[in-house]
Amino acid sequence: MYNVNLNNLTRQQFLDEYWQKKPVLIRGGIENFDDPITPDELAGLAMEPNAESRLVSQQDGEWQAEHGPFESYDHLGDKNWSLLIQGVDHWDEHVDALLSEFRFMPNWRIDDVMVSFATPGGGVGPHVDNYDVFIIQGSGKRHWQVGSNDELKEVVANEALLHVEAFAPIIDAELEAGDILYIPPGFPHQGVAIEPSMSFSVGFRTIAKSHLFSGFADYIIDNQLGKDMVVDPERQATSTPGLIDNNDIEKLTASLKDMLNDKQRLTEFYGEFFSAAKHELAIDDDIEPFETDEIIDILTEQPLYRLGGLRCLYFSQEWAKGTIYIDGEKYSVSPQLHEPLTLLADNTFVTHEQLAPWLENDEFSQLMTELINQGYWYFNEAE
Numbered sequence: 001m002y003n004v005n006l007n008n009l010t011r012q013q014f015l016d017e018y019w020q021k022k023p024v025l026i027r028g029g030i031e032n033f034d035d036p037i038t039p040d041e042l043a044g045l046a047m048e049p050n051a052e053s054r055l056v057s058q059q060d061g062e063w064q065a066e067h068g069p070f071e072s073y074d075h076l077g078d079k080n081w082s083l084l085i086q087g088v089d090h091w092d093e094h095v096d097a098l099l100s101e102f103r104f105m106p107n108w109r110i111d112d113v114m115v116s117f118a119t120p121g122g123g124v125g126p127h128v129d130n131y132d133v134f135i136i137q138g139s140g141k142r143h144w145q146v147g148s149n150d151e152l153k154e155v156v157a158n159e160a161l162l163h164v165e166a167f168a169p170i171i172d173a174e175l176e177a178g179d180i181l182y183i184p185p186g187f188p189h190q191g192v193a194i195e196p197s198m199s200f201s202v203g204f205r206t207i208a209k210s211h212l213f214s215g216f217a218d219y220i221i222d223n224q225l226g227k228d229m230v231v232d233p234e235r236q237a238t239s240t241p242g243l244i245d246n247n248d249i250e251k252l253t254a255s256l257k258d259m260l261n262d263k264q265r266l267t268e269f270y271g272e273f274f275s276a277a278k279h280e281l282a283i284d285d286d287i288e289p290f291e292t293d294e295i296i297d298i299l300t301e302q303p304l305y306r307l308g309g310l311r312c313l314y315f316s317q318e319w320a321k322g323t324i325y326i327d328g329e330k331y332s333v334s335p336q337l338h339e340p341l342t343l344l345a346d347n348t349f350v351t352h353e354q355l356a357p358w359l360e361n362d363e364f365s366q367l368m369t370e371l372i373n374q375g376y377w378y379f380n381e382a383e
Contacts, residue, residue: 029180140197
């Protein structure tokens with residue numbers, strides 16, 4: 001496990017002073033930090049078709065970017081390129097463990113861990129992100145610059161790379177293993193490797209209002225909701241047929257508000273929408289199904305681990321009804337299972353002692369059999 005020190009601030013103090021307000025460099029944020037994944041392992045992962053990987057390089061002042069999977073790296077040379085993979089926490093339990101110290105934010109706000117390896121001179125250029133990120137420096141050194149959140153002109157460096165114009169840095173520093181750089185949305189930044197180096201970026205999910213509306217519209221359509229028609233039996237004759245008058249606007253708007261004011265409908269949408277995994281989950285296709293008796297026997301002795309990248313959420317107002325959302329699906333259980341399923345949602349692993357009081361509950365054992373056989377939770381063979 002990792003122990004993150006946020007400038008000797010409590011989590012709440014950090015949120016009050018820095019979160020979405022200003023960037024900060026945290027020297028020695030993780031003491032004695034070792035890379036949870038090696039460059040060779042990262043390169044191997046980038047050869048997998050389901051991994052979201054990129055190679056970014058610069059030659060003679062020209063930026064190049066290509067998406068994986070990759071078959072070889074022999075043509076790249078020993079400088080000016082970087083390999084990046086999104087969602088490595090989905091694939092590697094040691095990378096997933098990095099997230100444990102950042103769960104002072106709710107799980108639905110945590111996005112993923114992006115890992116990059118860069119050769120000297122390697123980077124992705126000056127850019128702006130629309131999400132919060134904690135960049136943890138791994139092995140090697142990188143030179144990072146962060147500017148103020150002024151409006152900057154965007155530059156298309158490559159069809160796959162959007163940069164910003166040069167900026168005056170307010171943070172200008174070399175990062176070493178264990179240093180952490182927090183950057184809020186809208187602050188331009190760039191990192192350039194000084195020597196072969198690894199970097200681990202803990203990103204936080206943000207969502208555009210348009211995407212939220214789009215997602216809700218898809219939910220309405222997929223569930224065949226909102227099919228009742230907008231009617232107007234009180235319609236009056238008009239002498240201006242080209243006009244949409246204020247009464248019509250109010251009626252149409254009220255129809256939209258009716259759907260948005262339906263708290264039950266919105267809650268189910270949020271649960272399904274925000275519990276859906278961002279990247280494909282690394283579920284083992286060769287899982288041998290367990291029988292319920294086998295699972296109960298194992299749970300009496302071993303802890304249970306949640307698959308990296310799996311999102312499991314619940315709502316306070318829904319819990320009395322026995323509702324939980326896992327990977328975009330709604331599960332209904334008995335309200336008395338509140339405590340064990342809260343444990344599963346709030347923690348990436350639970351001990352057999354924590355689950356022991358519910359192992360004789362048939363509903364709980366059957367649900368766990370289903371979830372484990374789906375690959376959502378698993379037993380660590382090393383235990």
